[in-house]
Amino acid sequence: MTFPVVGMVGGGQLARMTHEAGIPLGIRFKLLSDTPQDSAAQVVSDVVIGDYRDLDTLREFARGCDVITFDHEHVPTEHLRALEADGIPVRPGPDALVHAQDKGVMRARLDAIGVPCPRHRIVSDPQDVAAFAAEGDGFPVVLKTVRGGYDGKGVWVVDDVTEAEDPFRAGVPVLAEEKVDYVRELAANVVRSPHGQAVAYPVVESQQVNGVCDTVIAPAPDLDEALALKAEEMALTIAKELGVVGHLAVELFQTRDGRILVNELAMRPHNSGHWSQDGAITSQFANHVRAVLDLPLGDPRPRAGWTVMVNVLGGDYPDMYSAYLHCMARDPQLKIHMYGKDVKPGRKVGHVNTYGDDLDDVLERARHAAGYLRGTITE
Numbered sequence: 001m002t003f004p005v006v007g008m009v010g011g012g013q014l015a016r017m018t019h020e021a022g023i024p025l026g027i028r029f030k031l032l033s034d035t036p037q038d039s040a041a042q043v044v045s046d047v048v049i050g051d052y053r054d055l056d057t058l059r060e061f062a063r064g065c066d067v068i069t070f071d072h073e074h075v076p077t078e079h080l081r082a083l084e085a086d087g088i089p090v091r092p093g094p095d096a097l098v099h100a101q102d103k104g105v106m107r108a109r110l111d112a113i114g115v116p117c118p119r120h121r122i123v124s125d126p127q128d129v130a131a132f133a134a135e136g137d138g139f140p141v142v143l144k145t146v147r148g149g150y151d152g153k154g155v156w157v158v159d160d161v162t163e164a165e166d167p168f169r170a171g172v173p174v175l176a177e178e179k180v181d182y183v184r185e186l187a188a189n190v191v192r193s194p195h196g197q198a199v200a201y202p203v204v205e206s207q208q209v210n211g212v213c214d215t216v217i218a219p220a221p222d223l224d225e226a227l228a229l230k231a232e233e234m235a236l237t238i239a240k241e242l243g244v245v246g247h248l249a250v251e252l253f254q255t256r257d258g259r260i261l262v263n264e265l266a267m268r269p270h271n272s273g274h275w276s277q278d279g280a281i282t283s284q285f286a287n288h289v290r291a292v293l294d295l296p297l298g299d300p301r302p303r304a305g306w307t308v309m310v311n312v313l314g315g316d317y318p319d320m321y322s323a324y325l326h327c328m329a330r331d332p333q334l335k336i337h338m339y340g341k342d343v344k345p346g347r348k349v350g351h352v353n354t355y356g357d358d359l360d361d362v363l364e365r366a367r368h369a370a371g372y373l374r375g376t377i378t379e
Contacts, residue, residue, distance in 0.1 A: 004293055005030055007065030009052050011038030013339040013348070014071035014269045017277070019044050021285035027293070032061045039339045040071070055079045062088045069246060069292045070268055073100045074148075091194070091245040091292040092267045099242050100267040103175050104146040110262055113241045115234060117262050118253070119178040122146075126164040132176045142177040143167045155211065180261060182253040186220055187272035188235035191247050191287040194294045198239060199287065200232040201280060201300045206251070206272045212348070213271040215367070216309040218279055218302060221359060223254075231260055238265070247288040249273060271311070271351075276300070278335040278353040279307025304355035306362045310370040312350040314343040317375025320350075327352075327369045334369050 003026045008015045011033025019029045019040060032048050033041040041047045050057040052075050059082070062068055067089045080094035099106040107120050119136055123129050123143075133139045145154040145167060157179060158164045167174045185206045192198040202219035220228070235250040249270030251263040273284035282290075282298025290297050312320070320343065327334055331354070338350035350373070354366040371377035 003028060004066035005064060006289065006292065007032070007062055007068045008040070008044075008071060009058070009061075009068060009075055010071035011035070011040040011047075012071050013039045013341075015040035016043055016339060017274075017337070018069075018071065018269060018285045018288055021283055022289045025286075025289065027289060030061070030065055032058070039341055042340045053079075055082055058083060059086065062086070067091055067292050069288070070097075073097055073267060077101060089292075093243065093245065096243045096245070097267055100265045102146050103144055103264075104173055106265055107175065109242065110238070113237070115238060115262055116259060118142075118180050120175060123174050123176040125168060126161045129158065129164040129174075129176055130161045136178050140179045142179050144175045144177065145170050146173045146175050148172070153211075180253045180255060180263075182255050182261075184220075184254050185263070186223070186231060186252040186254050186260065187216070187270070188231040188250045188252060189247065189270065189273045189276075189284060190232070190235045190239050190250075191284065191291050191297055191300070192236075192239040192244050193291045193297060194245050196240070197297050198236055199297045199300045200236055201273065201276060201284070202302055203228045203231045203252075204272055204275065210346075212311070212313075212346075214311055215363075216272050216275050217359070217363070218275045218307045218309075227254070227258070227260060234260070234262070238262075246291045247273065247284050271309075271348075274337070274351050275307040275309040275353055277337065279303055279355050305357040306359045307353060307355040308359075308362045308366040309351055309353050310366040311348055312338070312352060312370050312373045314341075314345050314347040314349050315374040315376060316345065318343040320373050323373050323375075327372055331365050331369060334365065336369070336373075 005028045007030045009032045016039045029044050030046045031044040048061050077094045077098050080090050083090050110117050133141045140157050140159045143156045156167050187206045188203050189201040204216050204218040205220035207215040239248045247269050249266040253261045269284045276283040281301050287297050335353040341349045352369045354362045356362045
């Protein structure tokens, strides 16, 4: 009996941390990475450098792998179907993953299974955007390219028909959505295995800055218990109905009138689940590994009353290592996770986790550490 080999397509930080979670289990990883300098390529021993958009490269990479999984959703759907036809387990499979790849497909499917979403439809040109706006409360309207968007890219908030011209220049279908009047953004993270076992993590609050996740608070403060349960049940229903295997993040709007609406789906470990590395009994990464291998899933319950994750973004202070002395001495419970990336302004290069029973204290510790590592705090 040999331990299985997980083939991970994509060499970013999600692959790096998923690999780390598999080490204690003796799981071997094979990585398909764009460059040897990618975050995960620095730590995985078996690395193939190649283009995930090339089917022959994918087929060659898959040789010797017991299952294929991903740290992004960009592998062409038809290539994944070809791998499945070759007899290679792909998790999540193409029939599920397409809902995270194509926002139009996602909205149509969520409508069909009765999941609440913002008002939306595919629009053909700026004049059609104006018609969509007139059908509701008018401008502003949110426009999204149906494929390829990430961290605020491929998303526009437009105030009139003139501003609606840019999204159509990409040459892909455009989805129009109402601009939701929301109190805050939430995320419901669940993991599902091939035989249908599923677990749900506490619903978290996700705070964005310039379209990029900045802070995650677990669990979401002052969230009504019934609404939290509804969000978890919604995420579990989506995972089941779409046939998701592995980790699913359901990004949500909590509206001012007390509803929750689905914003986005991600079928991989997700920034809103990074807190679980140190704050949950079993992290999202460990449970993703278990799920794709059809192992029993681990306990998702939190270890402490509160856990806060803050992303460390690159700034004008590239020598982050020199800041460790201050951060570690100031907070011995602080957990620092760095991705091995070159520091560039605005780039996600790591995150910090803090935990405890006093939310204000936990928040202050996390934000201070992230700010000090970036260089925006100097004392």
